[in-house]
Amino acid sequence: MCSAKTISGILTPLMVPLCANGEIHESELRRYIDWLIDKGVHGLYPNGSTGEFTRFTAGERRRIIQIVCDQTADRVPVLAGAAEANVHETLDACNTYHDFGARAVAIVSPFYYKLSAESVFAYFREIALNSPIDVTLYNIPLFASPIDNETVCRLAEFDRIIGIKDSSGDLAGMTRLIQSVRPLRPDFLFMTGWDAVLVPMLMAGCQGGTHATSGIVPEITRAIYDLTKKSQFDGALSLQKQLLELFDTTFCAADFPEGFRSAISLRGFDFGKGRQPQTEKQSAMLTATTEKIRLLIQRMLDNPVLA
DSSP: OOSOOOOOEEEEEOOOOBOTTSSBOHHHHHHHHHHHHHTTOSEEEOSSTTTTGGGSOHHHHHHHHHHHHHHHTTSSOBEEEOOOSSHHHHHHHHHHHHHHTOSEEEEEOOOSSOOOHHHHHHHHHHHHHHOSSEEEEEEOTTTSOOOOHHHHHHHTTSTTEEEEEEOSOOHHHHHHHHHHHTTTOTTOEEEEOOGGGHHHHHHHTOOEEEOGGGGTOHHHHHHHHHHHHTTOHHHHHHHHHHHHHHHHHHHHSSSTTHHHHHHHHTTTOOOOOOSSOOOHHHHHHHHHHHHHHHHHHHHHHTOGGGO
């Protein structure tokens, strides 16, 4: 099992490098994991939205977690995305990732079907009662049925559910949620998944964040976290504003998360082409944005706050 007992700080949602034939580029993935840890991220989050988990087979998703846990070798906790198409397959993933050594799993509400709050509760209750590994809820209403505050409060009664990763970007909503849940579960984990609000979310009481930009500039997101925790808000906000520009530019460079795959190549990695086919027009737009992304990265790394 992973030696890290708690999850907090910056957890990078891992993208997966691909070979020219579309298969997982294992050696490059392992090199990327080592680089992220060396740059100071507090943990890794494979098989999430940034990691394009729906574009891999169930077997590939399991192989990704196995590689990440093996290469991480207990240096940082692994929060493994375990969302599958139904509760049976999700629990099977929970068992497998527990055996691989993940610290916890992150599970999104069932996608495709629009579910009521009661159905969302029933789904996670079934997982909470049967999972051998700790579970963090994953609220991303952009892609799946939302997990509302009342449902989170009900699910917080289950010891196996240890926290929530929220990618709504709703600062007021997160503040209300923390105020509602923390009196019931002081140890409950709150992680923001929206890059644009890392500093205010930390100030509101979140223990950390999972951000796609941390896969491009891990030293920046780590610095933002450290500065905010030290109440050095001027420096943290200076970097946050630059991070927002990088996020917006990369997010809009192509259909998410293809822009992030391209941006990572600017840090010296060969991530290859994604599995979503692109037209020549899309490829040209992405290429045209790459130079702007490169300049943004360089400006961030030259920020005197990092000195």
